[in-house]
Amino acid sequence: MLSTRFCGELIRRNKNLGLNEYKFLLKAIVSSGIGEQTYAPRMIFYGREECPTYDDGISEMDEFFHDSIDKLFKKTKISPSQIDVLVVNISMLATMPSLSSRIINHYKLRQDIKVYNLTGMGCSASPISINIVQNIFKIQKNKLALVVTSESLSPNWYSGNDRSMILANCLFRSGGCAILLTNKLDLKNKAMFKLKCLVRTHHGAKNESYNCCTQKEDDQGRIGFHLDKTLPKAATRAFVDNLKEIAPQILPIRELLQFAIVTTTLRILSRNSDKFGPRPPVINFKTGVDHFCLHAGGKAVIDGIGTNLNLSEYDLEPARMTLHRFGNTSASSLWYVLGYMEAKKRLKKGDRVFMISFGAGFKCNSCLWEVIKDFGGDGNVWEDCIDNYPPKTLANPFLEKYGWLQNEDPSTFYIPDDYVIP
Numbered sequence: 001m002l003s004t005r006f007c008g009e010l011i012r013r014n015k016n017l018g019l020n021e022y023k024f025l026l027k028a029i030v031s032s033g034i035g036e037q038t039y040a041p042r043m044i045f046y047g048r049e050e051c052p053t054y055d056d057g058i059s060e061m062d063e064f065f066h067d068s069i070d071k072l073f074k075k076t077k078i079s080p081s082q083i084d085v086l087v088v089n090i091s092m093l094a095t096m097p098s099l100s101s102r103i104i105n106h107y108k109l110r111q112d113i114k115v116y117n118l119t120g121m122g123c124s125a126s127p128i129s130i131n132i133v134q135n136i137f138k139i140q141k142n143k144l145a146l147v148v149t150s151e152s153l154s155p156n157w158y159s160g161n162d163r164s165m166i167l168a169n170c171l172f173r174s175g176g177c178a179i180l181l182t183n184k185l186d187l188k189n190k191a192m193f194k195l196k197c198l199v200r201t202h203h204g205a206k207n208e209s210y211n212c213c214t215q216k217e218d219d220q221g222r223i224g225f226h227l228d229k230t231l232p233k234a235a236t237r238a239f240v241d242n243l244k245e246i247a248p249q250i251l252p253i254r255e256l257l258q259f260a261i262v263t264t265t266l267r268i269l270s271r272n273s274d275k276f277g278p279r280p281p282v283i284n285f286k287t288g289v290d291h292f293c294l295h296a297g298g299k300a301v302i303d304g305i306g307t308n309l310n311l312s313e314y315d316l317e318p319a320r321m322t323l324h325r326f327g328n329t330s331a332s333s334l335w336y337v338l339g340y341m342e343a344k345k346r347l348k349k350g351d352r353v354f355m356i357s358f359g360a361g362f363k364c365n366s367c368l369w370e371v372i373k374d375f376g377g378d379g380n381v382w383e384d385c386i387d388n389y390p391p392k393t394l395a396n397p398f399l400e401k402y403g404w405l406q407n408e409d410p411s412t413f414y415i416p417d418d419y420v421i422p
Contacts, residue, residue, distance in 0.1 A: 002044075003175070004036045015068065016161045016220075018107030019315035033320065037385075038173040041154040044344040049157040056154035057093045058102075063293070064150050065103055068178040075378070075419040076180055076190070078106040078144065085145035087132050088127035089118040089331055091360075092215065092225075093152035103148065112170065122213065123297055125331035126151060126365050130181070131198050131366030132171055132324045137183040144184065150176025151330035156215075170296055175200035175329030175336065191372055193353070198367035204364075209234040213360035220334045231362075232304070238364035239308065239356075243283075250354065250368045251288040259283045281414025283290045285309050289368070290351040291341055292316075295358055296323040305356065318344075321389045323380075331357070340389070343382035 002010075009027050011017070043056045073080060086109065088100040088224065095102070100117040103109070118125055118134055126149050133145040158165045196297055203209035211233075212228040250257060284377060285292075292315045294305050302319045303310070318340040326336050334355055341347050351371040358364050382389075 002036060002038050002040050006045075007036070010049075012045070013049075014159055014161075016159060017166075018161060020168065021161045023380065025166060025170060028167055031299065031324045032170055033302075034171070034173075034327050037177065037325055040275045041152075043154050043172055044157070044283040050159040052155045052157065054155070055069060055153045056370075058095060060152055060167060061099055061150065062102065062106075062149040064097075064174075064176045066106065066265045068176060069148065070147075071108070071144070072180060073422050080109055081373045082144050083109055083113060083146050084135055084140075085114045085116075085133060086148075087116045087118070088148045088367040089121055089123060089129050090150055091120055091122050092156045093165070095118050102194055120360075121331070122359030122361065122363065123295055123328070123330045123333070124357040124361075125365045126334050127198060127200065127357055127365035129264065130367060131200060131204045131337070131365075132193065132301070134195060134198060135312040138265040142184045143182065145181040146373065147181060148176070149179075149331045149347065154331055156225065158222065160218045160224060161221055162218040162223035162224065162226075163220060164226050164228060167227055168225040171328045173327030173329055175326050175332050176316060177332040177335035179335065182273070189373075192375070193369040194372050196352070196368040196370050197241055197246065199246040199249070200363065201238050201245065202363050203234065203238050203241075204363075206234075206237075209238065209362035210272075212362055216220065232300070234362045235301070235304070235358055236308075238358070238362050239305070239371070242364040242366055243314070243333075243358075246366050247285075248285060249281070250314045251285065251354070255284055255287040257332065285354065288352065289354040291318075291346060291353045293334055293337045293341070293353050294319040294357060296320075296326070297328050297358060299323065301358065317390055319344075325385065325389070331359070339380045339382055340386075342375050343380055343386040344389075345375065347375055349374050 005191070007029060008026075017025070020135060036216070041060045043052055048056070053070045055399065084099055086103065088098075088103065090099055093099070098117040100115050104113065104115070114136065118129065121128055126147075129149060131145065137143060145161070151172070158169055160166070167390070208230050212231040214226050215223065216226050217223050292311060294302055294316070296302065296319045302316055302323065306316045318337045321340055322333060322336045329336060335355055338353065338355070341353070349371055353369045353371065354366065356364070356366045357371065401411065
């Protein structure tokens with residue numbers, strides 16, 4: 001786990017940072033919404049983040065694969081030999097043989113298994129993996145699919161001083177999930193959710209969207225993940241286009257008609273007035289959705305979706321708590337958010353869960369799930385801490401330790417070599 005003290009020491013270990021970069025990083029983590037129980041790769045604790053090895057990335061993934069997939073097989077009482085389809089998405093690590101092949105070798109999966117190994121899909125890879133399985137299930141009956149989603153942080157720590165790239169070190173954390181999907185009718189009673197619809201939006205043809213999230217080298221040749229200032233605009237465009245396509249599939253006709261009538265009326269009135277008209281109406285997604293499962297990409301992401309969809313703090317709570325407890329775990333963050341809802345016993349039979357994710361490219365992917373059975377007390381990743389969430393006040397240990405930096409003059413900001421983080 002990354003404690004507040006260790007995060008401060010980790011920042012100090014980067015000798016390429018100047019005074020302004022120190023302050024920028026500390027201010028970023030203070031306002032990130034991330035707590036001090038998130039996880040990092042082992043090599044970070046060994047002090048080797050600036051010189052990771054190929055084996056660091058592989059061992060990080062192997063450790064996750066074996067733990068999560070073992071638990072899934074045990075919980076579902078499904079044998080590895082029953083798996084017909086395997087989809088693995090790890091965006092920032094490509095190996096030879098592939099990571100999917102490592103899973104096949106370890107669990108001795110069948111030789112006729114259909115395999116898909118995805119890289120470079122970013123935080124929005126989970127719905128892409130689900131879509132692959134969905135398309136296979138349309139033409140092949142009585143199949144079982146295993147979807148594995150995580151991210152390898154070991155080889156992707158940025159040790160330079162470019163602000164657009166060091167920010168990723170503050171947001172991303174270790175995590176992952178293994179999901180079992182089926183179209184076997186005899187397993188319907190064991191299933192937790194039913195996929196109702198899925199929509200993928202890709203703005204890669206727009207240069208601004210394509211370049212807003214990229215892995216590249218800085219001026220000194222250090223590889224990192226660049227987050228451009230155009231990211232919010234690109235995300236908004238992709239989000240709006242995605243909602244336009246999925247809204248007719250998940251909302252009642254009366255809500256769509258009401259939205260169309262009000263929008264048309266306001267457009268006509270604005271033509272006859274020189275004044276700036278009222279804010280366009282926000283379509284009410286709560287008329288067709290019971291729960292919102294949002295990608296915990298960062299505080300700004302959660303706030304932005306909440307504002308655009310007019311969501312309450314109750315709606316945003318699962319994503320906020322996931323960010324605080326686990327950080328941004330890339331494509332797997334959606335399943336941590338869903339796990340929070342399950343652990344809080346929010347999900348009831350017949351409820352509809354709207355899942356929204358964003359990813360480099362730039363992509364916005366979303367889908368709608370229906371809860372098809374009431375949940376028991378099986379427990380999940382939140383089991384050991386769910387009673388502590390949400391706290392009455394969301395403590396920010398970084399603000400308590402480093403909040404004084406918010407108003408500090410960078411010209412006087414100094415960390416001596418013998419300074420000990422309090």
